[in-house]
Amino acid sequence: MVNNDDFFKGKKPAAVLKHAVFTSYAYAFCSMIGSGHTGPLWLVDGYAGPGKYDADADGAQVNGSPIVALTLAAKQRSFATPRDVRCAFIEANQAYALALSENIKPFVDEGLRADVYQGDVAEHLPTVWSRAVNNPVLTFIDPFGVSAVSKDVMTGTLLKPGRTAPSEVLVNINVEAISRHGGYLQWDSHHDPEIRRGLKPHGVELSDAFFGGEWWRRAFLEARDRTGDASAAAIEVVDAYRVMIKEETGASSLAVPIRRSPTGAMLFHFTLFFTHPAAAYKFADSASKGTEKWREAFRRKDLEEALSPGNGQGTLFDDDLREFSEKDAKLREDQLQAAAIAHIEGNISALIAPMQSGHGVQLAPNIERLVGAYLSLAGEPAIRRAWDNLADAGLVRARDKSKSRSMWKQYIVKR
Structure with a gap:
């Protein structure tokens, strides 16, 4: 060891x-x-x-x-x-x-x-x-x-x-x-x-x-x-x-x-x-x-190092640096989620494409195929958004939002 x-x-x-x-x-x-x-x-x-x-x-x-x-x-x-x-x-x-x-x-x-x-x-x-x-x-x-x-x-x-x-x-x-x-x-x-x-x-x-x-x-x-x-x-x-x-x-x-x-x-x-x-x-x-x-922990660590004595930054710039760091982190997180949602939408569309209307795919057994390349980077919030977007577009039936705590049981059903 x-x-x-x-x-x-x-x-x-x-x-x-x-x-x-x-x-x-x-x-x-x-x-x-x-x-x-x-x-x-x-x-x-x-x-x-x-x-x-x-x-x-x-x-x-x-x-x-x-x-x-x-x-x-x-x-x-x-x-x-x-x-x-x-x-x-x-x-x-x-x-x-x-x-x-x-x-x-x-x-x-x-x-x-x-x-x-x-x-x-x-x-x-x-x-x-x-x-x-x-x-x-x-x-x-x-x-x-x-x-x-x-x-x-x-x-x-x-x-x-x-x-x-x-x-x-x-x-x-x-x-x-x-x-x-x-x-x-x-x-x-x-x-x-x-x-x-x-x-x-x-x-x-x-x-x-x-x-x-x-x-x-x-x-x-x-x-x-x-x-x-x-x-x-x-x-x-x-x-x-x-x-x-x-x-x-x-x-x-x-x-x-x-x-x-x-x-x-x-x-x-x-x-x-x-x-x-x-x-x-x-x-x-x-x-x-x-x-x-983890990403947030790394951001804070990098910010601490940038604000530490001897890094060449003056105190007049500290607040600006903090604000920039937070805005930049939010922008990157928003971009990551947007990309994940679009990716999951594509995966859902591919899974239901060969199915007849009224048939669908259950979330839990197909989680790897649904999340795809974003496994470990996107979870239930991105899945919900992708499902809602496809429902708004008329491609799938709307999810049952009264059972959001049991999302894993639900089926995404083709219209």
Whole structure:
């Protein structure tokens, strides 16, 4: 595993995004599942860290995913119909685990259920599962590197078939690391994959464990030979893995490529494995909310740097700079949403074109085809606007606005 000591020396930009997506989707998960479940719901963090990052430049300590989860749990408990959200945090580093126990103490003192387990994910998941019994569980797997969890743990514990309560897994699949591990491989004289001479196999073996064997090595080399692109080859391997998980557990998945723009380089893959029919729709919407918060965080960071002493700016220009930054950000967000709406309109039109009048397409099962290139950048607001525009143009029936909270159930029907 990659050394992560420096990760907690101030919050890293990617963490802003991951925690925003996790918070948004965990809230949706608890809301969806909790409305029809009377027992506890569980949030499990497999790579929890110490719970807080070191202070940023402004001197404020920043919360990590465990504090994010407990804040959500406290909010769910305050509802008119309280929900019992319990948390389990697993952390391999002993010092971080001790710090985490201290950092979550205020929540525990308020009566929230939160347990810290020091050690490996595979070591402690059976204990967590024995306590969760047959209650809904959302597991967050965000490792430093590709190690994540083994395929055996995914299929035999986290997504084990036959469990009646929903069990979903949100995992950060590091496509760049898989691509790098694939780069250690070559064909031998018999056209079988082998590790390049002089290289240590540790990274490749981590990918072996995640994918459940060495099958991915051949798949990677064949895809790289065909495409000439190691990143594309890694994505093909991940897609094959998702198919295997579906065949073995019945769990569907949605892989959200996290980018700053529709044409930007992929930073990482956030993948949700799920069984609830609304999950993919809610996750896509959560990802769009997360990336919006992320863009705003970057804007504020850039503004702080521009206003910092020694940057050549005088105080007379500070207010002008702030105003310009806010107006420019709003303009860019408006342009992004307009482009997303137009893109979704085109996708809807293409989907219903071959259909007869009165037939349509349901939102939840078709979220990837509807949002298309704007997956992680546009969510439910853009879908609503695109649908309304097409309805105004007489191409589709108007949506039922009285059921806006259950948009995922609705059909876009051709006129």
